[in-house]
Amino acid sequence: MQVTINGIDTRYVLSNESGGPWLTFIHQLAGDLSVWDQQAGYFRNDFTVLRYDLRGHGQTAVSPDSFSIEQLSDDLAELLHKLGAPRTHVVGLSIGGMVAQQFAADHADLVDTLTVVGAPAYIREEARPTFTQRAASVRENGTASIVDATLERWLTAEFRQRHPEVVEQIAETIMRTPSEGFARAAEAIRSFDVRQKLVSVVKPTLVVAGKHDAGTPNAESQMIADAVxxxxxxxxxxxHLSPIEASTQFTALLGTFLRSSV
Known part of the structure; x- marks a missing residue:
């Protein structure tokens, strides 16, 4: 399904057979809503499950201008408004976890609970050039050029060896991501910082880290939990992709958290 959000033609999938509370999933950089397939299937019996593609990802149009994580947060608020959602549990992975934090801080009245997966509270000064370089490299060489390095960061070697079919699907999603969509999102990540806002988040919050996540070290995720x-x-x-690599454990953990917060 498509809807125009703040001038951007946006794809979303809504499973509302249960008529239960809203539960929104936000995907990672160079991903799309399919990363949440297993969780959507599991939670659809008890929740109204919303997934969508961020700007320039999946089947959502590429933004004609640069944007910020704050604007991605506002995109979600507008999407919920257009779909008639009174509020939602929000779960975000990687850049999705950044959007989720920003959303919980800026649109607190729309949030039931917050779950942040594999995301920091801010981008360290020394890490910012990395995102500038990734954006420039993808603009020049395309998203296919980052597939191997990205998969090495996202999934452990053991998982990649055991589940080549999953790896192939994720690789295809990365390659399908428009170069400019990736680049603009990477540039938005570069200046992300909600450290001063986290203390104002009063909704139940779960922070999940992958033990082997080199991209977002556990200490950076712990900072969020310490602040909220x-x-x-x-x-x-x-x-990095714990909802994929440890899907059973992640889904059980999220389910327990959501049930205890209702």
């Missing part, structure tokens, strides 16, 4: 009053912090035996 009463937040829970959990680690899973996975790299």
């Amino acid at each position: 009053p009463g937040a829970l912090f959990e680690t899973l035996d996975a790299a």
